[in-house]
Amino acid sequence: MYSYNHESFTVSNKIYGIVYIIPFIIIIFAFSVSLVKKDSGAADPGQFAFLANPINLVVLGTAYVIAAGLFFTNVGIFINSIKRNWVYIVSIFFTLSTVCVSDYPVKVVINFFHFVGMTLVIVATVYYFKDNTQKLFHVLSFYTFAIIAASILTAVFFPSIGIHHRLQERWMGLTSNPNNLGDVAYIAIWISLFGIYFTNNKLITIMNFLTIIGSCICLYKANSITSSICAFFVLSAGPTFMSMGKNAAIKIFLKIFFLLLFFVLFLLILYAFFPERLGIDQVLNAVGRDASLSGRTSLWVKGFLAFKIKPVWGWGYDSNVSLMSRSVISYAQFHNGYLNVALAGGSIGFTFLLILILRQINLCKKLLVKSFELSIAFLVLLLSIMLHDVTEATFFNPTNICWLMFVFSLFYLDYQDAVKSLELRKM
Numbered sequence: 553m554y555s556y557n558h559e560s561f562t563v564s565n566k567i568y569g570i571v572y573i574i575p576f577i578i579i580i581f582a583f584s585v586s587l588v589k590k591d592s593g594a595a596d597p598g599q600f601a602f603l604a605n606p607i608n609l610v611v612l613g614t615a616y617v618i619a620a621g622l623f624f625t626n627v628g629i630f631i632n633s634i635k636r637n638w639v640y641i642v643s644i645f646f647t648l649s650t651v652c653v654s655d656y657p658v659k660v661v662i663n664f665f666h667f668v669g670m671t672l673v674i675v676a677t678v679y680y681f682k683d684n685t686q687k688l689f690h691v692l693s694f695y696t697f698a699i700i701a702a703s704i705l706t707a708v709f710f711p712s713i714g715i716h717h718r719l720q721e722r723w724m725g726l727t728s729n730p731n732n733l734g735d736v737a738y739i740a741i742w743i744s745l746f747g748i749y750f751t752n753n754k755l756i757t758i759m760n761f762l763t764i765i766g767s768c769i770c771l772y773k774a775n776s777i778t779s780s781i782c783a784f785f786v787l788s789a790g791p792t793f794m795s796m797g798k799n800a801a802i803k804i805f806l807k808i809f810f811l812l813l814f815f816v817l818f819l820l821i822l823y824a825f826f827p828e829r830l831g832i833d834q835v836l837n838a839v840g841r842d843a844s845l846s847g848r849t850s851l852w853v854k855g856f857l858a859f860k861i862k863p864v865w866g867w868g869y870d871s872n873v874s875l876m877s878r879s880v881i882s883y884a885q886f887h888n889g890y891l892n893v894a895l896a897g898g899s900i901g902f903t904f905l906l907i908l909i910l911r912q913i914n915l916c917k918k919l920l921v922k923s924f925e926l927s928i929a930f931l932v933l934l935l936s937i938m939l940h941d942v943t944e945a946t947f948f949n950p951t952n953i954c955w956l957m958f959v960f961s962l963f964y965l966d967y968q969d970a971v972k973s974l975e976l977r978k979m
Contacts, residue, residue, distance in 0.1 A: 644664070699726065730775060786936050859898075864900060915965035
């Protein structure tokens with residue numbers, strides 16, 4: 553067995569056991585399946601979820617305990633990876649520091665432990681798949697095929713469980729609400745699409761195509777517009793990027809994408825405060841959509857006003873419980889991930905988010921030559937999550953599948969970059 557230590561990173565040819573992926577399977581299951589259906593009504597800010605439903609806490613806690621055990625038996629592996637992602641680690645500890653500004657510090661501490669647990673799970677998973685991207689997509693492909701198939705069967709044969717009858721008969725499958733099903737379906741499409749690129753197995757390829765079809769059905773029946781847009785982006789951008797090859801066209805696309813993203817964010821802010829100036833409410837009504845974007849614009853106005861009160865440190869990473877208790881909102885998000893982070897952590901928290909996004913983009917660019925397909929796959933994932941959080945809120949949500957994939961992407965790309973640096977040093 554060989555090992556090489558460079559910049560706080562160790563590469564080893566040790567074959568890690570299946571135990572390293574068990575926590576990840578448990579946690580992604582918990583994020584994809586709701587064991588107890590949640591009420592869609594307003595939440596009680598004084599009620600912690602684990603008191604009403606301890607099942608998820610037990611399931612997630614099991615994954616965290618296993619990952620913690622792996623940490624203490626392989627401290628060097630975890631420390632090296634954590635050191636290389638020190639900005640992310642600092643951002644997690646910053647969330648804990650907001651106990652000073654939150655009205656519900658216990659909730660901040662609970663979320664902090666979720667962040668820590670998720671991080672340990674992801675580091676273990678990265679080392680399990682560290683040298684085998686094909687195996688990564690094979691495992692994820694089997695999982696998403698099972699989840700999507702089970703969600704469709706549940707909605708069709710057990711509508712009392714799989715359909716939300718109070719939300720216009722929208723499907724929610726095995727999840728807690730239609731938008732969660734949309735998130736799972738769009739992530740499944742990303743996994744299945746790039747799973748096709750990373751396999752030579754015909755059976756798995758067919759399974760991935762079936763998952764994409766099934767996921768599209770789920771998106772349509774769940775009527776999840778945001779996730780549907782993200783799925784369309786993945787299905788169009790993925791093959792387009794792959795066909796570009798290793799040239800400058802991708803960099804040009806990135807510049808155009810960010811310009812359009814910032815332009816859309818600007819339009820949404822303008823529309824939230826001055827809807828009559830843009831005159832697009834008639835267009836939205838004409839296509840059957842609420843001119844307030846299902847109430848989002850009023851939420852954004854409230855969010856901006858709340859941000860002005862605490863612009864530096866924010867209100868705390870307490871799942872917006874502080875703002876709920878003050879009757880600013882009636883549930884735990886503002887339907888905009890960027891605004892959500894700005895409210896939770898103020899300007900400091902928002903800066904951390906931007907740094908993590910830029911870090912991933914930089915890693916993707918560095919890996920374009922060494923691992924083109926891998927770089928494109930995770931670049932498309934990152935861009936789709938950024939697009940998703942324009943009207944949803946998953947950034948720094950420690951119990952959401954989109955944030956799970958965001959952080960996994962960060963650590964997995966970092967590992968591949970470390971391997972690349974090692975190979976260059978040995979040349």
